[in-house]
Amino acid sequence: MELNYLRAFFEVAKAGKFSEAAQKLNISQSALSRSVSLLEESEGVILFDRSKSGVTLTAKGRDVFQLCEDLFRTEKAIENLCRNVQETCEGPLKFAATDNVVNDYLIEPLHTFRRKYPKVIPSITSGSPDDIVNSLIHTDNEFALLFAKVALPNIEYQKISSEVMTLVCKPEIWKECKSSSNEKTIKNILEKYGYLCSIGALQSTRPKRVVMELFGEMPQVGLEMNSQEAQKRFCLSGEGFAYLTRFMVEDEIKKGLLFEVPVDNPHEFNLWLAYRKGRQLSLTSRTFIEHVTKYVEGHL
Structure with missing residues (x-):
């Protein structure tokens, strides 16, 4: 050949x-x-x-x-x-990440990484889990960061961290629908405002199981959207419940913009590193992944 x-x-x-x-x-x-x-x-x-x-x-x-x-x-x-040339951390850093990972995990670590390695040029593809995992096959993105595994035979996953989920709503909604127990208040909010979820999520096996464990029944859907950042924004505007990683809404909870609903045994979701099977990542990608991992571990 x-x-x-x-x-x-x-x-x-x-x-x-x-x-x-x-x-x-x-x-x-x-x-x-x-x-x-x-x-x-x-x-x-x-x-x-x-x-x-x-x-x-x-x-x-x-x-x-x-x-x-x-x-x-x-x-x-x-x-x-x-030629006795030392590989250096520089050049393009091409990867993909879901919007919530970009908005809530990567801003600060990417900022500090670029200060440390100014010759690195990040190029980030954002989208739904399906979009970004498919980009590993059809583009030159080296890896992806996401919370949901997409079942493709030639993609490998490596766990970076686990994140606790939290059920949130606008404080005014909680007060408006307040009843004699948290369970009744939650039911009142679901009936009046509904649950914010990803498109088609309640037809998928794991998300369906998660909400059944969370609410005890299938909730009424208020809005569907594949962007978790959009789910948070609609939740902030008073459109119902959202079930998001606590890391994603921690600041809004502290400021009183969102109410953290007490639930028993909240779920955990893993932050995954995805890449094509057999692919050897570049030094730049390996260095950035290590940097992000240390940042996430330091903020848990």
Whole structure:
């Protein structure tokens, strides 16, 4: 197999377009296209689905792309070793995280990390758990940070920390619906305002079990949205109950903006590090993950 053909394929896969990859490699677009075609012909595979807007990897192409990442990272490591070059923490830091992780976990550690490593350039993809885990397969994001595992066969998970959940609502709502017991007050609020949850969450096995354990019955849904940050904001506006990590609403509870509802045995959710199986993370990514882990442990 011709290594230059693999490199041509690799650059096109990263760029998503032949024109951009050709510019980076400083060769003509026709020469680049020919190299990729020769690779596909010699190995009897189709690596790209081609369209006017660019290219997307086929299933086989994704597998080859993952191996190419390891191949060219190893090639670079060998080159550095032979030239006695010390790997440094610099350059792009490409990862994905759910919005609540970005807003409530990463602001301060990312700030201190950038002060320590000013040559690192973070690039963060935010979205739902499904979106960000899929970005590990379809983009060059190295890892993801999220609270929910997404079941994909080629993704590995590593626990970073556990976070206690808390049920919250606007204090005025609690006072308005106050009854002879907390259980009756909770029922009154659910009937009048409802429960804020992710879209389709109550049809999923674990979220359904969690709310059943929390309320003793399936609650009336007030609003559905996939953004936990949005759930918190709607809760602050008085739209009902939200069940969020305590870390996420700690400041609002202390300031009296949200009321922490007393519940027995609140659940814990794990903060997960997700990455593709067999992928060796760069020094920059490994250093940042260690930095975030220490920060989270220090604030538990």
